[in-house]
Amino acid sequence: MTRIEVTVDGVRYSDEVEPRLLLVHYLRDRLGKVGTPIGCDTSNCGACTVHLDGVSVKSCSVLAVQADGHDVTTIEGLSTGGELHPMQQAFRDNHALQCGFCTPGMVMAALDLLRDNPSPTDEEIRDGLEGNLCRCTGYQNIVRAVRAAAQAQAGRAAEPMPAQTAMEATR
């Protein structure tokens, strides 16, 4: 057994774990963070994607001991105060989920994609999500959702702009 200290969705945990314990099993079985599901055993499907220090990882391919001293964010840590995170909202608005099993991983992967590339083309979105499989949607609405989230993010970043734009327009 090895002692680890991990912060998950803002809460700090200290636990004894077997060195072989997968991060996803630590999250699900030890912490009850079952919002992150397991869809395969070969790290193909991406359903278990979480953020480790802000970067997406497949939590089936990370050992719990590797998360020692690090910060994990799961789908359960995204929305605050009952408000959906803008990426979650974009998925909802664009009907980018059906059964919803791939959704936690897809949302976490999409956030990392926009972190790398804030204004991706559709092709870049498709390539960026290649490690996350969905069997229900055919991906088209997921691409729409990520595009919409990127546009919303750009809009928020430029929020002081409207006044300026208005001034320019009156000149």
Next chain:
Amino acid sequence: MSEEIDAGSAAAQLAEHGAPDGALEVGRPRRRKEDARLLTGSTRWTDNITLPGLLHMAILRSPIAHARISRVDVGPALQRPGVIAAFSGADLSAELGTLPCAWPVTADIVQPDHHPMAVDEVRHVGEAVAVVVARDRYAAADALEAVVVEYDPLPPVLDMEEALKNEVLVHSDKGTNKTFLWPLDGGDYDAARARADVVVTRRYIQQRLIPNAMEPRAVVVEPIAAAGEYTVYSATQIPHILRLMLALVTGIPEQKVRVVAPDVGGGFGSKLNVYAEEVIALVVARRLGRPVKWTESRSEGYQATIHGRDQIQDIEIAATRDGTILGLSVDLKVDMGAYLQLVTPGIPILGAFMFNAIYKMEAYRFRCTGVFTTKTPTDAYRGAGRPEATYAIERIVTELAHELGMDPMELRRKNWIRHEEFPYTTIAGLTYDSGNYEAATEKAMRLFGYDQLRAEQAQRRRAGDPVQLGLGISTYTEMCGLAPSRVLGSLSYGAGGWEGASIRMLPSGKVEVVTGTSPHGQGHETAWSQIAADALGVPFDDVSVIHGDTQSAPQGMDTYGSRSLTVGGIAVHLAAGKVIEKARRVAAHLLEAAERDVEFAAGAFSVKGSPEARKTIQEVALATFAAHDLPAGMEPTINAEAVLDPENFSFPHGTHLCAVEVDTETGHTKIRSYVAVDDIGRVVNPLIVEGQVHGGVAQGIAQALYEEAVYDPDGNLVTGTMVDYLVPAAPDLPDFVTDRTETPATSNPLGVKGVGEAGTIASTPAVVNAVVDAVRHLGVNDIRMPCTPERVWRAIHERGSGGGDRAPEGTVGYGGAQTATTAGGAE
């Protein structure tokens, strides 16, 4: 281009226009109620469930396709840390019974015993041999390696035509590998063939597929040992059917079994079954008196969850020189795998009525032979028999057009049922209630730019472009909305096809809809709310939908076969109508008016001629709850239920067009554009419909280009993990252009038809027709699915030899050589 004309972008439309107040809910692109929990990880997947004292079960599976079991010793596993119990098949056989097949399609069908755990013989790789129960999932998995099993290998039999020689028997006590022969005849095919100018004969192969619902299967059993009661949580599409079957198989009285389908992450038919693990977990929980959980790993599921398709299709079409189809003959061989699962034999029979598709003809001959092999059993996979049929007919009609020198759409137009001919009884005996193939086709051709693409194709041919353009057509129909009970009875199915719904009017005026359907991604909570809101005149947000638990939703036939809306959704509508009739009586009493003078509109009852005297449905609900002043003799409730047995199937149809670019130097296929115009009747929620079409088309494309379950000659599944089986990811698929025409069904009051399987049924032949069209000028008239770059390349470079039909070296496959065209009259 797709941005401009993507009329299906319902989300964008709603964002811009919204819907006017008071407008009907049915037809609105409502955001889904389900999404709030699915998006935030507040989900209740079966594997999330944990209970006090929960034990974890792991299953040891056969690594050999066919063998006698000479010894199983679970003793060493019991010594492993954390292990509570371990059992062999023999240990539990008296309690496990045999798994049910509910669809014995013929009276003389061969139905072997199907032990949930093998007792003395294994018949496919992955068959359960022993179980270990431990305190956590790692301990259970670890201890499997300590179980000792000795096998005496028997020869496998993997090829259906080999199996039919009966030299190696899958079930030696049965004396044959032939499961059944099921015939259907309409008209005199031999006579039609004799009059034909052209007869085209083909062999098409429906490769074996793995369904791949994203949520692996899982089951949790919670026993109340003292009472002999059991709650079974399962990732299933069919909680109601499962409850009955678990009771029948284990002998536990049905009223003591409760089945819950919590949030279920997709099914596509693969969770339409009664599985060994569900029975084993129940029996083990009963033995131990403690809750037990089993969750499959993905690779385990590839061997232990049903596969789909797997047919050899010998098909022949006879026509006159002017392109009039006279008759069709179909001879199927269908791989059952090693055992019959819940509806294994019935799957190709659902297809039997669909090979003739939208075409008029005077004769049809259908023969279907079921075959046992030493492979994982097959069963329903999205479309279930109808994608196979649609593929064969849409491929061979295209080939016939080529033989006749006609445009493939012209040939279809000449033979399809015209819109003014509905209702139309087909040569297979079904009556299609409505349809308009002309309208859907006209719209699809316009969106696709068919003529321009043909011109570009000709230009590329002339230029000798190494990247050639191909256009593929699929003008499909399907039968869905399973199903009229008497029809199912006539086909020897073990149950009916009705669906139940009940509506509870709560005292506060809010509404609970209880449905017998069991959604696993379809959005019934949203769509049924829309239907109930319209029928009751209540706000959409005031409706909750209860489903997936035999205790709270006691009457149901569950979700499969695109049946939920046309049967279950209509049942909701009918139950709401009964609520209104009861409420009208209460309202008339309160308004001191005759019942016949009381009208209901927009959620309120009023007296004809004096609209100021009114009672809302909510007021009536509260008055009924109080029950202080009800009509004499009236029960104090306006709740109501309906059980609908549909009068007919529904028949969605549409036209799908696909353009591909095939690199003749590498064999690589790229989908350049895909247009789907579907006619699914009236639409309840266009967002949901569009999503179903996208996902359906994606799965059909996956069969055409990417997916195949491959066995080696020893019977090992070599596509045994997600690494080896190509489930398409986002870069593998294009954007789809979707649109609709709307010809209401006449068989139900909302005019709906169902949409769950349409995309999958339609798309596979559209894509393969396009790939073949791209290289036809190089002498290719068929390419075996999936049309991988290797197969396309071989088809081009080994033309005439059927090179594209070859299985890769060292794998089991079927040749495509039996292909011929007889011109100038039949012999």
